[in-house]
Amino acid sequence: MNNEYVSLSHKKKRIFKKKTLLISWLLLMVFTLISVVLGKIALDKQLMIATVLFTVFLKGHQIIDIFMELKYAPHKWRILLLGYVVILPAIIATIYMF
Amino acid sequence: MVEAATNSLNKNTQQQLNNIKLPGDLAMWFFILAELTVFAIFFIGFAVAEQLNSAMFILGKAKLHPIAGLINTAALITSSLFVALALRAFHLQKQRHVMWLLITAELIAVIYLVVKIWEYQFLITQGINIETNTFFTLYFLITGFHFMHVLLGLVILMFMTIKAYRNQYSNKDPSGFESGACYWHMVDMLWIILFPLIYVI
Numbered sequence: 001m002n003n004e005y006v007s008l009s010h011k012k013k014r015i016f017k018k019k020t021l022l023i024s025w026l027l028l029m030v031f032t033l034i035s036v037v038l039g040k041i042a043l044d045k046q047l048m049i050a051t052v053l054f055t056v057f058l059k060g061h062q063i064i065d066i067f068m069e070l071k072y073a074p075h076k077w078r079i080l081l082l083g084y085v086v087i088l089p090a091i092i093a094t095i096y097m098f
Numbered sequence: 099m100v101e102a103a104t105n106s107l108n109k110n111t112q113q114q115l116n117n118i119k120l121p122g123d124l125a126m127w128f129f130i131l132a133e134l135t136v137f138a139i140f141f142i143g144f145a146v147a148e149q150l151n152s153a154m155f156i157l158g159k160a161k162l163h164p165i166a167g168l169i170n171t172a173a174l175i176t177s178s179l180f181v182a183l184a185l186r187a188f189h190l191q192k193q194r195h196v197m198w199l200l201i202t203a204e205l206i207a208v209i210y211l212v213v214k215i216w217e218y219q220f221l222i223t224q225g226i227n228i229e230t231n232t233f234f235t236l237y238f239l240i241t242g243f244h245f246m247h248v249l250l251g252l253v254i255l256m257f258m259t260i261k262a263y264r265n266q267y268s269n270k271d272p273s274g275f276e277s278g279a280c281y282w283h284m285v286d287m288l289w290i291i292l293f294p295l296i297y298v299i
Contacts, residue, residue, distance in 0.1 A: 013189065015186055015189045015190070016182075016186065018183065018186065021179060021182050021183060021186065022179070024179075024182075025175060025176065025178075025179040028175045028290075029172065029175060032168070032171050032172070032175070032290075032293075035294050035298055036164065036168055036298060038298075039164075039294070039297075039298035039299065048299070049299050052294045052298055052299055053294070053299075055294070056290060056291055056294060059287075059290045060287055060290060060291070063178065063283050063286060063287045063290070064287070066182070067178055067179075067181075067182045067279075067283045067286075068121065068279075068280050068283045068284075069121045069185070069276070070121070072118055073118060073119070073120050073121060074118060074119075074120055077120050077127065080131075084134055084138070085287070085291075088138050088141065088142075088291065089291070091142055091145075092141060092142065092145045092295065095142070095145040095146055095149055096145060096148075096149065096299070098149065
């Protein structure tokens with residue numbers, strides 16, 4: 001279980017545990033370092049771009065689901081925001097491929 | 099009998115949990131969507147311009163300071179963590195914790211502002227400005243626009259801190275606090291796309 005509950009006036013609300021927030025922060029830092037290292041090492045440029053943009057999605061996912069608390073928000077809003085970090089990096093990757 | 103009561107209780111809790119709500123005000127989310135769209139146009143424009151002026155962009159990126167970009171990424175991510183921790187403390191009705199966590203988030207955000215100003219100064223002393231070439235026009239425009247969003251986010255966080263200091267928040271209506279927190283996370287998320295695009299790729 002990565003969440004606990006607090007009672008509001010009329011209903012219960014899920015909140016994330018401190019540990020979940022810290023793990024999310026750690027993942028964001030690790031993905032950032034991975035993308036910087038990938039940019040430095042002599043890797044195939046297109047593969048590097050694809051991998052770095054994939055880390056953008058992974059980081060965006062952490063921010064949207066955990067920090068913004070959209071994991072337990074109405075499904076359509078969560079999909080809309082997650083769609084942003086899928087579609088935008090995909091468009092950017094496509095531009096760089098040509 | 100007990101089992102039936104437990105089942106009924108579980109069902110009741112489940113129904114309450116199913117009554118899920120978007121964190122923050124709906125208006126703030128539309129504002130966030132508008133901001134994300136504007137930045138998406140900037141990012142796509144930057145990528146297209148890079149494809150059209152590849153040599154110029156390689157030279158331009160070589161003049162940037164990747165460590166400064168990395169420090170700023172770490173600062174914004176960490177600041178976002180403290181805002182998320184503040185929101186958790188808010189839900190748990192720990193007003194003093196909320197205030198101190200927000201102050202920490204703001205101080206870390208100031209690191210971003212200082213590093214960014216240093217970066218601009220570093221470029222300007224080298225004779226580089228917004229009119230140097232397409233790369234630097236886009237660099238100053240996009241990062242400057244983001245910088246203004248960080249400033250606005252910081253003002254919102256300060257307003258939230260003052261409200262927490264005055265004990266004016268009630269966790270019965272968390273939407274104001276959640277809206278401010280989500281705006282700050284959006285600023286962080288935009289930098290997470292901006293940083294690899296301008297500094298790494």
